[in-house]
Amino acid sequence: MLSQKYGRTYHFPFSPGTTSDDRINHTYWDDIRQIETLVHTEKLDGENNCLNQFGVFARSHAAPTTSTWTNQIRERWELIKRDLGDIELFGENLYAVHSIEYKAIESYYYIFAVRCLDKWLSWEEVKFYAALFDFPTVPELLIEPTAGLTQQGLQDRILDWAQEPSVFGSVDMQTHTGCTREGIVSRNMDEYAVADFAHNVFKYVRKGHVKTDEHWTRNWQRAKLIWERRG
DSSP states (O other): OOOOOOOOOEEOTTOSOOOTTOOBOTTHHHHHTTOSEEEEEEEOSSEEEEEETTEEEOTTOSSOOOOGGGHHHHHHHHHHHHHHTTEEEEEEEOSBOOSEEESSOSOSEEEEEEEETTEEOOHHHHHHHHHHTTOOBOOEEEEEESTTOOHHHHHHHHHHHHTSOOTTOEEETTTOSBOOOSEEEEEESSOEEGGGGGGTEEEEEOTTOOOOSSOTTTTOOBOOOHHHHHO
16 A cells, blocks of 8 residues: 555534534543643645655545646655655645635645654644645644643634634635635644544534535636735
């Protein structure tokens, strides 16, 4: 296997955007109490692309992707592939617009995780490797210690963030009006074993997020970067 796919992120029980094949972590609070520090980031509406020494992979990881909307990131990969070694970069590829259009993105690829062999690296290391390879990370909302945090307090905070627009300005592609961010991902700030992924990463996704009758790949359009809009 050239790459092991990204683990399925379990939803918080109060996440309304679950579909039939999603999984819910009903004991998430037991997991969070074992974590020293949480980092909350914005979940962006793109394609999960992995960059490793063998290629650029979409969600399935069966083989390197050759889709037209990954041409740009595959060109970037050609420049860095010999330097990756055992490092695997995971990011949201926003080159093709999905359900949300972003009005203020300066890049097409935003790193949210880095894997090295059997470890998911700490958030500080994620930011280090993102900077090393000249990529931004997904928007960081808050870093907080879990000591003193209550289950209700955590839920209230995430629900508050969920009512806000994206850091990058979010527009619903069906209604062409402003909308809330896609969701929030909360993770252990420290490194953890690949086998323990489900106990260290949690997500909230907005209700009815994927509303398009037609899958976005059929008539996809390229996202505009912020400097194009200024022009």
